[in-house]
Amino acid sequence: MATANKYKVIGTRPVRHDGVDKVTGRARYGADTKIQGMLYSAMLRSPHAHAKIKRLDTSKAEKLPGVRAVVTAKDLPDPGTRIAQLGEGAVCMAHLTRNVLAREKVLYKGHAIAAVAADNIHIAEEAVKLIEIEYEPLPVLLDVREAMKPSAIVLNDDVRCEEVGAGTTGSTPTNVAKHFHFEKGNVADGFAKAKVVVEREFVTGTVHQGYIEPHAATATWNPDGRVTIWCCTQGSFTVRQQCSELLGVPLGHIKVVPTEIGGGFGGKISVYLEPVAAALSKKSGKPVKLVMDRAAVLEATGPTPASYMKVKIGVDGDGKITAGTAYMAFDAGAFPGSPIGMAAMCAFACYDVPNGSVDGYDVCVNKPRTNAYRAPGATNGAFAVESVIDEICEKLKLDPLEFRAKNAAKEGTRRVDGPVFPRIGMWETVDYLKKSEHYSTPLPKPKFGGKVGRGVASGFWFNCGLKSAAFATVNTDGSVSLSLGTTDIGGSRASIAMQLAETLGLTATDINPNVVDTDAVGYNDVTGGSRVTFATGIAAYEAGEDIKRQMVQRAAVLWDVDPSQVSYDVATASLIGPGKNITFKALAEQVNHCGGPVIGRGFSSEANQGGSFGTHCVDVEVDPDTGKTQILRYTISQDVGTAVHPSYVEGQLQGGVVQGIGWALNEEYWYDDKGVMRNASYLDYRIPTIYDVPMIDTILVEVPDPEHPFGVRGVGEVPIVPPPAAVANAIANAVGVRMEKLPMSPPNLLKEILAGK
């Protein structure tokens, strides 16, 4: 709204640079890799959720004609107890290697055990059936609260409970890997000042990112020990680091070539197939491709945790929050590392909570090791906190947006976990939504003969900065080739190229953005944390500034004047000297003869984002006879900083909302008592179809982030945070039932409706 007219390129909607490749089928994704002489491979996966591996014999599989190599955990070096810094934080290598290929035990159904490379996929699949394996089944733990009991069987002997903050670690093996405790003010005093206190318990199921492209990796291990890996990843550099650690190969001997990536949402950061494909290539001497099927994607990659939460909030007679507490236990899956820490930090972040405490627990259970999923952890917490707030507003007869405006976190508000907010736009998202046509319009009449209701909810996500590097070379026709190391998961080539164009006064089409391999650009952290348009944007901006300085020097050589007499005019994209000027394009034609090629470089290292907020409004219609909820109308109001390419910003908001609607209404892993996921297909793990949802209206609130030269904020993650709570609040408004369980699927909701009667 505010910033649109400040810029020439930023705020416009050019066709994305990689678009033609993607609408013609020419773009190469993970499984599209084909290398001369390549083998195909398949994996043996555990049918048990928890078992000791008593015997593993691959000899019959190895003898099948057409089989070229079989690998098991024995083909990966034992990392011992090593903890490695892998860009995203400390990773216990003993756990990572056991997740890639099981060693002593299998810890979840689908856990990878062995892999076969053969002349074609069918031979590889037949050979997998010839691997002989004996298991000793163990008791299965699926529920966090069960797994936290002292009597529970322990999944990992080496896990001790780390008290984060206190800095102490327990002495006995446990499933509880971490306990976070945050505290602010005096909680007891806070609750004493409250007029209304509501405390509720919530449970949510395991959900998956659901990207349409299954994981795929192709690797070549050359006789000189150098390894090349082609894969669809959110972070080529972290794949390089992880594979270096897992394979025992020097980092510099591994080149990771990122293909296009068909969705990730946090699930394509950790490696699964890459080291296995490399080990198969080493053993067979040929390039090897390994692709997951859909069932493996659901059963054996990293979904996001199921959770148990208890939230208590007190509000005084003026409608101000006086205190809040949250207890959150997240299932980490087979190995520690759920996003519980971030969940605990986000829980109350939308509000100015004077007295609060949050306890978070990271708990191992017999499910796949969890991973990030779009604002990891925040959605679970928001479901609980925003539901309690809605109930309080109902009790106090307060308009839920008035309440949020009154209690909104602002610049200077201290979060319960400590940090103080810089300039943020929480209040503005509420204000814009309050004034929206949707919120000012009465509820529609039922379309299907059910009951209608409206709900609102807010959400917060940090957005991170991390490291990005880029370089840009000026071509003789005045175009600029931009080399990037952050994979483009949804339009970032365009949003970064636009920032370089803005910096130089060029057009978006003057820039040729390319995502290049790990040997071809400086270090980049992953595409994640809503950071790429922000941080790689800064790197591109810096590269642009570097180009300007060099172009000034080249013009000075051309005109034989001192560089201090030359300046770069962005408005006209030209160099201005004493009585002279030359356009960028005209000078580009001559730079090779007046000083040499111009190569700009830039990186972002220290910049950190101020965080992103959204407030959502949804109208639903509930069929009280079946428990089915239909979304009638949805509006999302989000602080997007500066919308670089508004179409793709809207797209991020719409996509996040619809994923959140899926989480709210349909999605969950159904486990039987043996720990077998019974709905490991898209038919039964039902993500929203185009027929399930309406248009998603977006309000782009622009509160520029002062940390970024163009005020960019990450936009990708926070839109998934409020939907489950907003839908739950709308259902409560429609049928008077407060859902404390996700998903709010027809059977789950009908049960509560009937219980209410």
Added chain:
Amino acid sequence: MAKKRVVTTTLNGNQTEFLCEPRQTLLEVLRDNLDLTGTKEGCSNGNCGACTVILNGRPVDSCLVLAVEAEGATLRTIEGVATAAGLDPIQKAFLEGAALQCGICTPGFIMQSEWFLSQNPKPTEDEIRFNLAGNLCRCTGYDKIVRSVQDAATTWQDHYMKNCHEKGCH
């Protein structure tokens, strides 16, 4: 292993013969034997629509068709949609309407949308949603896909009436 079979098809307007095993799906043959990797594999059991191709004038999930079943068939894949003259209107509409993010589902959506518009050049929003419900997208929330199909329908109705027939969409 059963003997390989020779299958003769008309693929994207050209007579194309290929050798395949009876157990190979049409999707596998398109991607692995014929290097037409524009048709994507998302689930291999007909749930996601990423592998949609037009077989004898009807959209099918190519993962659910055996390659040998394509004997004598007319096939159209994403590789046959754009011509030397440029993009097809539905491709253009997806591009200009930002109807893709990661792009993996896009070929399937384009095949299904183009076929659907050839059948129903003036669809309502509800009809568009109903007819694309077999194609899953996890990135966009579908809003811009619906709008792009609407745009293609209003701007290029004539195109579909004229050209699709020639290209064998119906």
